[in-house]
Amino acid sequence: MRHKLFYTALSFLIVISGKAQLQKLVKQLAYNDSARLVTIFKDLHANPELAFMETRTADIVQKELKALGYETQSGIAKTGVVAVLKNGAGPVVLYRADMDCNAVEEVTPLEYASKKRMKNAAGVEVPVMHACGHDAHITWMLGVAKIMAEMKNHWKGTLIFVAQPAEETGSGAKAMIKDGFYDKGIPVPDYLFGMHTIPLAVGKIDNAVGVRMAGTDQINVTFKGVGGHGASPEFTKDPVVMGSNAVMQYQTIISRNIGAQDVGVLTVGAFQAGNSNNVIPASALLKLNLRWFNEATRNTLINGIKQINKGIAVANNLPEELYPDFDIAATAIPLNNHEVLTTRLNTAFEKVLGKENVLTNRPAFMPSEDFQYFAMAGSKTVYNYTFVGIANKDAVKKANASGKEFPFFNHNGNFEVDLSAIPLGTEIGVTAVMELLKIK
Template structure:
């Protein structure tokens, strides 16, 4: 096993903590079982196969990037996935969890591996200036339009999945078992994986997974990945708080109960939950991402809505945060004179538990990934981060061992420049300037394929 030590920059946070340049990684090699490493000839075959497919994959990626779709509206993306996988000979089922796609390729006896890509985009206006940037707004069911962008790399995830599927079909003589690739909706809102489970994912006769994999973009340098065991990401909750007031004219506030003031008080009071109610050594985040209240300058509205995001690693911390949120809300409402039947309400919208990579599975795939990428390019020992995922929720009912990899997608020269300037990365996920360097398209598909072959390759 390879032991890795790292020098962490003090200002690294979120997904940024998962990636450093190769110059910040010191690899201490110890003997590794040769049985766990794929033959170099097979790894080279993966590279050659996907290098040949790079132009096609890049075209698919650019098309997906130009046509982003938000949660549960990924109909165009899902149709592309289904069409491509059917043409490869997969047995395809569409419409699971509204837009999810599951595709099965049986290739003899052996383990069953599931591999996931999420499809949805963000409500962000792109500013990258790319020739293939997203420019059109997306129309919502209510007729309104919003800016949309793949600011978290899900377009790359889908492309990598299609690259994996193509390579595995081309290399069918090199492996045995069953490969299931699936495209998941609505990861950004934390509801997609559970939606597929609720839509009878495990009751449709699909082969049950022995192992599961997923990959995600991160703005580390192209050619570097994070594949680490144990707790990797925090649990997450998305919730809305509604304050009920009494509306009226802005000139006569004494005749109203102002929900905007209650919302403002709540935003500030919530911050004391982390600083004063939790153990200082407990990791947690509470963010208010949106305040929705009123429309006109001179009208005090009837209601205000706060959209909250919680991050946590343990159930007791989560429950304590929710309890204190409710207590703060009620206290503010009582102080404002709200009647007992109009107390604030809490709507829970999406939830995922912490993501915990299987230690044995990580140890099994990492030697081959390092053989693919080079020494020091597979970062295997990092602290967990507050970023979250719902990938693992699909496999919670089955107890499937899984691992989730993060793949660097930033140009190495931009990454080096950012580090020299004291910044962890040149850009971050969910920002309007986020982009996936095109050199990462084939590389991400190679990482996917080598990970899967680490389980399914003939020995």
């Protein structure tokens, strides 16, 4: 009741004094909600879920958004959730947050650290952790949704919130769209907005114009051979040796086929073969991921992998039916922030954070995203993806003093979101959405 009385009084003052006090109201509401949001964040962090398995997280999201008066749909691409709030004539804004975690073992000393293990898509039990901040993304979204519902008299239009599965695999957004996302009564947005954690100090954001994240391919290569006794390799065709050869040769694509001033990354993230000391297996699986900014580089990487695979098969005198399998499991194009929209939002962000804390000239990131697939190709939709600092300020200073840019980085077991970033990230999110929907 006290919170509602505060909001009513402050809202009345805004009507009287104009829009100058709007940001003050946003800040007050974000920080007044801090305890609830931190509780949600800690719970999500302690209970991470892998791609397309985010059932618990999805249930929390739907329950929270439905209680706020949003029209919700769930089960899109297995676990995706969407919520819509229509508030008169105006723009359509889609705010997206991702839900899935990483197969990483947490090593932070946090009392709410993840100790969870679960079976991945292949049925293998792995440690799991929110090592990329998706727990913060969902928490921010729920905070933004609450404030926007409470501030309906300050904006007009349609607001859509999406909790997306499987960002880490690069397939969740496309899966939701393929599952009829825009055929379920969900309007195509004018503006698409999202935020991602970055281990900059809390209080800073990175939001530049143009290409901000690389394109990616997730590729599975299976080397096939002839298994046998480890003591008699002459009677086998050893796929472990073939795969090991490939891991080293793949890097020559980067060093000898891509120009020194161009950019590409080829990483072998997993090598899976056999289960016995004295048995040469019949196959070996290599899981690759590529990063690139243009199709020419992508084609060089893909063609190079295929040629190396074939060369290894020929060198091992394999028949064609045992040549390596090559499967592109997922692809995402580079993320490209819209110039006019990004500049507009940065002007609003500067009023919250100060111009010196809105960074607009940092280089693009090699990590990738699939957020941009909610912007329909050839449609009216333009998008912005903002990176929000979540690292403890003292930890950043200590890292900088030792010559490091960050105290930790994403996808590592020591990744840690400072709790002060929870209300601030919420305020930043509301600032962006309100800028696009506010009554002029």
